Amino acid sequence: MQITSEQRLDDGVLERRFTLGDIPGILWIPGSASAPAPLILLGHPGGLHKMYPRLVARARRSAAEGYAAATIELPGSGDRPRSAAAEEARADLRRVLEAGEPVSDEIVDRLVLPLVEKAVPEWRTVLDALLSLPEIGGPVGFAGGVIAIAVRLAVVEPRISAALLFAGTFVPRSMVEEARQVTLPLQVLLQWDDEGNDRHMALDLFDAFGSKEKTLHANMGGHTGVPEFEGDDGNRFFARHLK
Amino acid sequence: MQITSEQRLDDGVLERRFTLGDIPGILWIPGSASAPAPLILLGHPGGLHKMYPRLVARARRSAAEGYAAATIELPGSGDRPRSAAAEEARADLRRVLEAGEPVSDEIVDRLVLPLVEKAVPEWRTVLDALLSLPEIGGPVGFAGGVIAIAVRLAVVEPRISAALLFAGTFVPRSMVEEARQVTLPLQVLLQWDDEGNDRHMALDLFDAFGSKEKTLHANMGGHTGVPEFEGDDGNRFFARHLK
Numbered sequence A, B: 001m002q003i004t005s006e007q008r009l010d011d012g013v014l015e016r017r018f019t020l021g022d023i024p025g026i027l028w029i030p031g032s033a034s035a036p037a038p039l040i041l042l043g044h045p046g047g048l049h050k051m052y053p054r055l056v057a058r059a060r061r062s063a064a065e066g067y068a069a070a071t072i073e074l075p076g077s078g079d080r081p082r083s084a085a086a087e088e089a090r091a092d093l094r095r096v097l098e099a100g101e102p103v104s105d106e107i108v109d110r111l112v113l114p115l116v117e118k119a120v121p122e123w124r125t126v127l128d129a130l131l132s133l134p135e136i137g138g139p140v141g142f143a144g145g146v147i148a149i150a151v152r153l154a155v156v157e158p159r160i161s162a163a164l165l166f167a168g169t170f171v172p173r174s175m176v177e178e179a180r181q182v183t184l185p186l187q188v189l190l191q192w193d194d195e196g197n198d199r200h201m202a203l204d205l206f207d208a209f210g211s212k213e214k215t216l217h218a219n220m221g222g223h224t225g226v227p228e229f230e231g232d233d234g235n236r237f238f239a240r241h242l243k
Helices: A048-064 A084-098 A105-131 A147-156 A173-179 A199-208 A229-242 B048-064 B084-098 B105-131 B147-156 B173-179 B199-208 B229-242
Strands: A002-008 A014-020 A023-029 A037-043 A068-072 A136-144 A160-166 A186-191 A214-219 B002-008 B014-020 B023-029 B037-043 B068-072 B136-144 B160-166 B186-191 B214-219
Touching (some): A014 A105, A023 A105, A037 A048, A037 A105, A048 A068, A048 A229, A084 A105, A105 A136, A105 A173, A136 A229, A147 A160, A147 A173, A186 A229, B023 B105, B048 B229, B068 B105, B105 B136, B105 B147, B136 B229, B147 B173, B160 B229, B186 B199, B199 B214
Parallel strands (some): A136 A160, A160 A186, B037 B136, B160 B186, B186 B214
Antiparallel strands (some): A002 A014, A014 A023, B002 B014, B023 B068
């Protein structure tokens, strides 16, 4: 893990930018931390630079509760090399959405499954590196981002103890089956009127999760309309499971 | 309003049993109240005596946050006179459930609609009396109980500012249409595996509510398995809207 820059934010949070191999990422460490802090991995839809304002806000909120937080760029997003197949799938999706046509399973699979295959091992490698740092310890949570990545991580990564999912991105149909293998505590956010999200698919996915403790929070409005109070609810969810 | 008994609970809450006409009820006033307290009306499925332990627990939780709480017996429940039609509908429901048959709309209508017709004016009369007490003031919330009663109250009673609903009892199909007229902030609890509750109907009802702010909290388990943390979530919902 190469540290590329480090700065202290005004609320005392230490923001450390890093690369691990060719993966860029950011780690935030609470200013108040005396013992190793539990860690929340922050998912996002790709494009670290564009997402930074929202990510740092989420990291500060986590830090205020004593958690470190970390995120990495997704494969094929931001400054990372594009994949021709992924670009083609995105272009096909854009065409279909602009034409007002339904998004086929085939496009969703082409768009999401290769991303899951690449992103999940990267998250795991980054987790190895983060957990070896003296500032980080204790349980790990995962929050937000591409829900299919979170589902696969929840299945394969035993070091993740709880996940806060956002039913706001396309889900390959095969992931609904895969979700049955998930057993960790979940809180799932669903924006009821999310134009880019199939509500029934999201409810089927919620139903499929094998977790004994899973909670769905559905709110009105579109993709970016998640109410402010859900941030606090997310912190309370992690407080129940990571502390 | 006739006070029939009054006692101070160990946490300082004043519990006052009353009758209004032939309606028995209970009012709980926070021990710490100096100013008139906002009020939460506690719904329940009927049978005040049997429901008392759960009701007093909910009232204490509300009192700890500074709310007065009140409940009344439902028409035809507890010590109140039975209605022959309601008893017949209950017997028909029991037969259908024991036979493992689906519950028809006709039975649900016979069971619930007359109850709504009787209970809602009673709640409103009791609310008149409660709001005339010096200990009670400020906004009013409604929590739990027969969801069809809560829907009708939310439509007709402008003094109710927010409602916490429990999608755990039968809903006449006509109430889904009626729900479109509801505009107050709602939080709806749904037990995902509630054997006595039609999940799709509950989701349709949630979808129908006209409220701009409505949140669905779905959790695993059956009717009585609502997780402990939903009590705190309910308090926070009311804190956002009644304070």
